[in-house]
Amino acid sequence: MRSYKAKAVTPISLPDRSEREQILDAAGYNVFDVPAEDVYVDLLTDSGTGTMSDAQWAALVRGDEAYAGSPSFDRLVAAVEDVMGFSKVVPAHQGRGAENVLYGALVDEGDVVLNNAHFDTTRAHVANQGADPVDCPVDGAYDPADESPFKGNFSLDRARAVVDEVGAERVPVVVLTITNNSTAGQPVSTANVRTTAAFADEIGATFVIDACRFAENAHFVTERESGYEDWSVAGVAREQLSYADAVIMSGKKEGLTNVGGFAAVRDDDLFERAKQRAILYEGFPTYGGMAGRDVEAMAVGLREAVEPPWVRERVEQVRSLGEKLHARGVPIYRPVGGHAVYVDAGRLLSHLPDEQFPGQALVCELYREGGVRAVELGSFAFPGTDRPELVRLAIPRRTYGPDHLDHVADTLAAIVDRREEVTGLEIVSEPAMSELRHFSAELRPL
Numbered sequence: 001m002r003s004y005k006a007k008a009v010t011p012i013s014l015p016d017r018s019e020r021e022q023i024l025d026a027a028g029y030n031v032f033d034v035p036a037e038d039v040y041v042d043l044l045t046d047s048g049t050g051t052m053s054d055a056q057w058a059a060l061v062r063g064d065e066a067y068a069g070s071p072s073f074d075r076l077v078a079a080v081e082d083v084m085g086f087s088k089v090v091p092a093h094q095g096r097g098a099e100n101v102l103y104g105a106l107v108d109e110g111d112v113v114l115n116n117a118h119f120d121t122t123r124a125h126v127a128n129q130g131a132d133p134v135d136c137p138v139d140g141a142y143d144p145a146d147e148s149p150f151k152g153n154f155s156l157d158r159a160r161a162v163v164d165e166v167g168a169e170r171v172p173v174v175v176l177t178i179t180n181n182s183t184a185g186q187p188v189s190t191a192n193v194r195t196t197a198a199f200a201d202e203i204g205a206t207f208v209i210d211a212c213r214f215a216e217n218a219h220f221v222t223e224r225e226s227g228y229e230d231w232s233v234a235g236v237a238r239e240q241l242s243y244a245d246a247v248i249m250s251g252k253k254e255g256l257t258n259v260g261g262f263a264a265v266r267d268d269d270l271f272e273r274a275k276q277r278a279i280l281y282e283g284f285p286t287y288g289g290m291a292g293r294d295v296e297a298m299a300v301g302l303r304e305a306v307e308p309p310w311v312r313e314r315v316e317q318v319r320s321l322g323e324k325l326h327a328r329g330v331p332i333y334r335p336v337g338g339h340a341v342y343v344d345a346g347r348l349l350s351h352l353p354d355e356q357f358p359g360q361a362l363v364c365e366l367y368r369e370g371g372v373r374a375v376e377l378g379s380f381a382f383p384g385t386d387r388p389e390l391v392r393l394a395i396p397r398r399t400y401g402p403d404h405l406d407h408v409a410d411t412l413a414a415i416v417d418r419r420e421e422v423t424g425l426e427i428v429s430e431p432a433m434s435e436l437r438h439f440s441a442e443l444r445p446l
Contacts (some may be wrong), residue, residue, distance in 0.1 A: 002307035004398065007054060014040040014371045025217075029364050029425055031373050040371030041404050042294040043393040046339045048094070048252030048259060050397030053304060056256065056297040063293025066286075072295040073286040076262075079299040083213065083234065083306060084241050086264035088271040091288025091295065093326050095212060095250025095261040096121040099388065100281055102248055102263040105273040106173050107131045109423075112166050113177040114205075116154040117141070117182035120381060122175070122210065124435040126134070134162055141183040142388050144344045149224040152180030152217075153192040156199055168203040177210040178217040178240065180309045182377065184390065185213070185318075185337025187220035190240055192229065197243035206270070209244040212253040215305040216338030234306040239346060246270065253339070256301030256397060260290045296439030314338070318395055320402070324409035329416055339394055345378065345408055346389030349422055354379050356424025356446060359389040362415070362436075364392070365422050370411030381438040 015023065015038050027033035036042065042049065064070040073091065081087045092098040099122055107113060109130030115122065118133045137159040140146035154176050163171055164406040176196050178188045193209070200207035218236035221228050227247065228236055241247060245267065251260035265271050275285040290298075304310060322336035324389050325343070333342035345359040350395040352358040359378035366372045376382070376388035415422070423445050430441035 001039075004053070004312060006051075008093075011310075012040055017368070020371060024364055024367055028428065029360070029366055029444060030441060031166045031363055031375075031437075032439055034367065034373060038371070039367075039373045040375045041408055042401065043159045043340075043395060043408065044373045044375050045404075046253060046394040046396050047250060048257070049399065050256060050305060051399050052256060052297060052301070053398075054256070055304070059296040059300045060293040063291065063296040064391040065292040068284050068286055070286050070292050070295070072292040072299070076295050076299040079302045080262065080264055083237065083302045084214070084247060084249060084264065085238050086241075086266065088266065088268075089262050089263045089264045090271070090274045090285055091260070091290055092282045093261070093289030094252055094259060095248060096125065097282050097289060098250070098261040098263040099125045100246050100280045101274050101333065102208070102246060103129060103173070103263075104277050104281075105270060106208075108172075110170065111173070112162065112171050113173045113175060114154075114159050114162060114171060116177055116180050118175075118176065118190065119181045119210075120227045120436060120438070122177070123382075124433060127433075127435055135182075136162070137180075139184055141180075141186070143385070144184075144331070144342070144347070144388060144390075147335055149220075149335070150187055150189040150192065151335075152178065152183050152186035152188045152197045154188070156195060157389055159199060163203055168205075171203055171205050173208055174200040174203075174205045175208045175210055175242075176292065177212075179213045179220070181213070182382075182387065184342040185216075185339050185391075186334040186335075187217045187224070187338065188222055188240075189225050189364060190236065191225070193240045194245050200245075206245045206295055207240060207243065208246045208248060211241060211244075212250045213339055214241065215254050215311050216315060217308070219311045220338065232306075233308060233311050237306055239245065251298040251301065254302070254305040257294060257298045260294050260298045304394075313399060316407075321393065321395065321405045324405060328409055328413035330409070330412045333390060335386075341393045341395075342377070342394065343374075343391040344388065345391045347375070347418060348416065349389075351420060352422070352424045356391060356426070357443070358424065359391050360443065361425050362391050364425070365415050366411060369414055370407060372408050372411050376438060383434050383437065 359376035
């Protein structure tokens with residue numbers, strides 16, 4: 001049973017198939033260029049696309065728009081300290097802004113940054129600093145059929161091998177992303193957080209937790225990690241984050257807002273460096289590119305994110321979509337993660353070689369067949385890596401109901417029935433920064 005009800009609705013409609021064909025062609029077979037009004041169910045991302053609560057809407061009215069010293073910022077700091085255990089907070093307009101602020105203060109040219117798996121903007125920010133982003137996933141992380149409970153974990157063996165090769169002095173930062181978006185939203189255990197923190201301390205690196213989905217991760221810990229069965233989500237979250245030297249947060253995920261983010265640190269010197277960088281790129285350190293009303297809404301959303309009914313229902317809705325797809329014969333990455341279901345496009349479209357981008361071909365087919373927008377997270381989004389050909393169906397928070405998920409499942413089932421008809425794609429043009437090519441590259445069918 002849901003613990004909330006809707007107070008506002010937005011009309012949506014499904015263009016007919018011939019219109020969808022024309023829209024897809026005009027977009028260069030890249031659904032980032034498909035107008036939102038032409039999308040029936042939008043699962044492109046869960047970042048900033050959710051529905052705010054009435055308490056958050058009320059907080060918008062209270063927002064103070066002072067350029068400096070806003071009391072709205074004080075309330076955000078209080079929420080971050082209560083929920084996450086950090087009191088030194090540098091706000092930003094969204095998560096990638098916070099990445100720019102923090103990694104710009106920590107990473108230099110020639111450095112190596114270790115991560116359980118870099119997501120697209122994280123990888124791009126590290127590369128933009130002239131550093132090398134290196135993934136350290138555990139065995140089985142890229143195996144959609146492996147049912148291990150914590151496939152998002154950081155591999156100490158891989159990390160030590162990198163340090164042995166390049167030297168500890170070249171590794172200033174170790175990052176742990178929870179949940180691990182690049183491995184299908186898989187959780188990270190508290191034991192792994194603890195050992196990764198110890199490893200970072202051993203080599204003298206700053207230990208950063210990318211905490212965009214920290215509450216979902218904590219929920220999985222209460223379900224899957226021995227000794228935490230009776231813990232609250234809030235308690236697990238505080239425990240996991242207590243090991244970090246710094247956190248990156250996109251408020252557009254589990255801040256439950258439509259914009260905003262922050263970096264939070266413990267070290268005074270790093271705090272000052274991050275604030276100065278924020279002034280250059282984001283705005284004064286008490287608003288960081290956000291309106292005061294958005295700061296207020298995020299302060300409320302952070303507290304709501306760790307409430308037991310909400311986070312449980314959030315994970316169960318995602319799991320429900322996974323079950324619907326599995327029942328219809330759609331190959332998915334298992335176990336289902338916290339914010340999205342990942343379809344195994346490499347298996348579903350096994351007749352297409354990787355160089356024909358089966359994941360992006362499936363993304364296009366989802367829109368063509370049912371007006372559903374998703375995102376590819378395989379060889380198109382991550383060139384030069386060995387990641388599987390996955391398509392992410394990210395569910396916006398508090399937005400869609402069971403009938404929408406049924407439509408998504410039926411759309412994929414229809415594609416399964418005629419999978420051999422789906423053709424591959426080739427790139428027509430792409431930006432110079434290949435780490436971000438999936439946002440703006442143009443393709444065409446083969």
